[in-house]
Amino acid sequence: MSDRNVIDTQLQEAIFNFERTTGVVVTIKSDSGAKSGQLAEALAGGKKIVVCTIQTFPFALQAVQELAASQGKRFAVIADEAHSSQTGEAAAKLKAVLSPEELADLGDGGEISSEDILAAQMAARASDKGITYVAFTATPKAKTLELFGRRPFPNQAASETNLPAAFHVYSMRQAIEEGFILDVLRNYTPYSLAFKLAHEGKEMDDTEVERSAAVKSLMRWVRLHDYNISQKVQVVVEHYRSLVQPLLDGKAKAMVVVGSRIEAVRWQLAINKYIKEKGYKLGTLVAFSGEVNDQTSGPDPFSETSKELNPGLNGRDIREAFKLPEYHILLVANKFQTGFDQPLLCGMYVDRRLAGIQAVQTLSRLNRAHPGKDTTYVLDFVNSSDDILKAFQTYYETASLENVTDPNLVFDLRAKLDALGYYDDFEVERVVRVELDPTSKQSDLVAAITPVTDRLLRSYRDAQERLRIARSKDDTKAAKDAQDTMDALVLFRADMGAFVRLYAFLSQIFDYGNTAIESRHIFYRRLIPLLEFGRERQEIDVSGLVLTHHKLADKGKRTLALGGFGEPLQPIYDTGSGSVQERQKALLAEIVAKLNDLFQGDVTDDDQLIYVNNVIKGKLMESETLAQQAANNTKEQFANSPDLSKAILDAIIDAFEAHTTMSKQALDSAKIREGLKDVLLGPGQLWEELREMREYQRSDDV
Structure with missing residues (x-):
């Protein structure tokens, strides 16, 4: 199998x-x-x-x-x-x-x-x-070793002194030494990202938000920002052309690993735009599952077969298409990070958080041997070299267990769930009898479990309504009580899921001989899918955010030397141990400030996007000629206007005294001026704002 x-x-x-x-x-x-x-x-x-x-x-x-x-x-x-x-x-x-x-x-x-x-x-x-x-x-998890591993003393139960282990090991180290795979950590280059955010147009000081949700929203906003993606795209394409593509007589390929499907869409559009502008003869493909709705990129849902993303696919499987010589770079999101075998892969660009086994499996897409292949490159925009090395170290010689999972965890979790009072033994057995009766119908199961489901869903909906009323009245205590009720029900559902997963694993190793445990396994499996509580998420308004500073820094190529001690695999220790906790609140302005402190690094004024967005753009917005052209031409036509290029040059000269270093570089380089224009027409939205201003003036005149 x-x-x-x-x-x-x-x-x-x-x-x-x-x-x-x-x-x-x-x-x-x-x-x-x-x-x-x-x-x-x-x-x-x-x-x-x-x-x-x-x-x-x-x-x-x-x-x-x-x-x-x-x-x-x-x-x-x-x-x-x-x-x-x-x-x-x-x-x-x-x-x-x-x-x-x-x-x-x-x-x-x-x-x-x-x-x-x-x-x-x-x-x-x-x-x-x-x-x-x-x-x-090649990369066993702790559960795999516990389930399949052989005990030194087979007649005794697994324990800290009788740990299951692999019956045979052909190690990563041996495979590398014998030339069956390559060491993918020999050319590893981490990057650091520094940025600053500002907020325009809206007051932030009185906006209280949940801290973790706010940080995630802000970081997602930065990751999806046009300028952030464009800077990484430039690094990827130029690095591939100069160092990766020449390998294997020009046949070497590369993979870009991004963090989400929407990032995959944005990256693919950006990388194709960059390649077209530069006139490079490079073919790209993007792989992800399902459809992505991203109104910023286009009105219709995107999929792998969308003409905007993979125009040359023509019904072919992406794996097969990527083998062809006209394709060079493959972007992936939650796909092809395991089980993908392409020996021509020599470069990988990582813009996704990787840890443990996932890091090893993902980077190991590069390790396939091929005639003449002796070099691979990894550029990592997100992870630290220490974390990546630690992950590989576990599997370099042989993975081992620190301990084994305590079979009593199942009893502990059952006791916790029973004590909550959301169901009783009669309700459990009623569902189990129907489940195990070969003559029962679906309607019998529905009748058996509906009373429990309705009671729990009604409790959640009632708490939602109490929360809405309490917030409208600024009743902090009532709001907290309602939120605690909802959080407890969500945690209950999560703990049932933990029980089902834990029991499905441990019951293959231990014979519990306790039918009450098996009954709950059946009951929970039937109940969980019916408890669709919904998710109470506070929406974080990021519409007024501005990326004022951005710096992507190469921290230098290095060899991550494998060898020595690797940390053992951890068994399951504390599944289902969560509890309802009060969400940590903070002002949105404080969170932005803390993020800026965290990511500021060595960002200097020379790295400021505000020079483009505020100073240069501000002067261009004063031009009546540009406003008229923007109103009467498409964005592409406007981009080619000689008046726009001249206006940018005039604005740079006007800004020279206040921004000497950046203005001098821009005056000396036509390439920099073109880059400024790209930023103004992209994230700067110069064309859109000029058109909007013109429309406003026209409506005012009427």
Whole structure:
């Protein structure tokens, strides 16, 4: 089994390459009829090797149960990319279906109580009789080692002195030394970002906001700012052209990793604009899932197939298209950071927070060997070199556990949830009886769980209304009480989710033998999706913000030397330990000031965008000629106006005395003056404001 279709295809091809006896191997494909029927037929028909994805297996649950394909048989389940869904619900279902004795009895008409069925499910999850599990992964999580690792003393329970470990290790270090992969940390360049914000037009002093929400909103605003993206785009393209593209006889490719799908859209539009303006012959692609609504970039939703983003795709898969020589740079957001194999990748540009296993998996897209490939480059706009090195160090020799997860965490979390009083044992058992009755209908389940759902949703809505009324009356105490009620319900839902995830994992290792625990697992899984409380988010008004300073600084290329001690993997210690806390409030103006203090760094007056936005733009806004041209021409036509270029030069000369250094550089360089024009027409919105001013004058005249 594998977790992703691309790996599934590679495994199928590899197995067929060494298959010598026809009919031994069968692959479960989506283009060959129902997956459940294929898989059941393969298991019942004596096939020795079945290749499928873990996502395919649940389709076959009912068919396999009916055929009882596994009774008396012995199985080896080989799981690739084990760090992913093998530790989740899908693997738990897989183990259950391979031990179906009790379910077979039920199918034969026997009467088995809910208690019996619960006990059977418990035993099936923690039992491995007749099944050998082999899992392969380059970057195991702690849960993976606990689930698949071999204990030094197999007859004793896992503990701090009997830690599960890999049965075999081919380490990153050995793979690098033997030339199977490259060391991607040899040319690592971190960047630092410094900026300052100001606020125009609106008073900020009396605007109290939640601190964490405000910081996130402000940082998101900076990350999406046209000027911030344009500066990074310039660094990426010029670095790629000068250092990356010449590698592999000019065939080297690069990947840009951004933080969100909307950033992917903005980056792609900006990078294509920059490449076009420079006349470079570079092809780019952008990859993300679903659709992105971004009115700033365009009125219609964007997707991978949008002509504005990937005009040359023409229905081709992005993986396949990126192999072609006309494509050089691939931008990704939450996609292709794992399981993507392109040996020509020699450069990576990171504008996303990475930590731990995600950092290793993402940067390791570069490590594929290829004839002549001996150099890779990483430019990182966000992360520190210390954090990246720490992440790789864990997996350089071999990943190990610090301790094992305490199985009693499940009991602790159950006690916490029971004590809240949101449900009682009768309501739990009512849902469980319906769930385990093969003759029950969906309407039976709805009737069993609706009383609990309605009560909790009504409680949340009532608290929302009390909060609205309290705020309108400036009743601080009533508002706090209502908010606490809502927060407690949201936390309750989160803790149920933590219980379900924890139990799905631990029940594969430990046989709890406690049907009350299993009952809650069933009850919570049914209840969680129905509790759509909504999210009470305070909107932070960023419309008046101005980016006054911005400096992106190269901190120097360095080699992050792997070797020595790597921190062990941490087990689960404190899941579901949250509590309702009062949100920290602060004035928006104070938060902006603190952000400025934090990110100011060595920003100087020479880095000020305010020179462009206020001084130069202010003088241009006084021009009647420019206002008339802006009102009567498109933005592109206005950009090519000789009057605009002359007006910019005049404004620079006028500003010379007050801004000597910047004005002197601008006067001496036509390139700088063109850059100033780009800023004025982009984030400066000169054309828009001139048109608006002209319209206002016309309406005034009327």
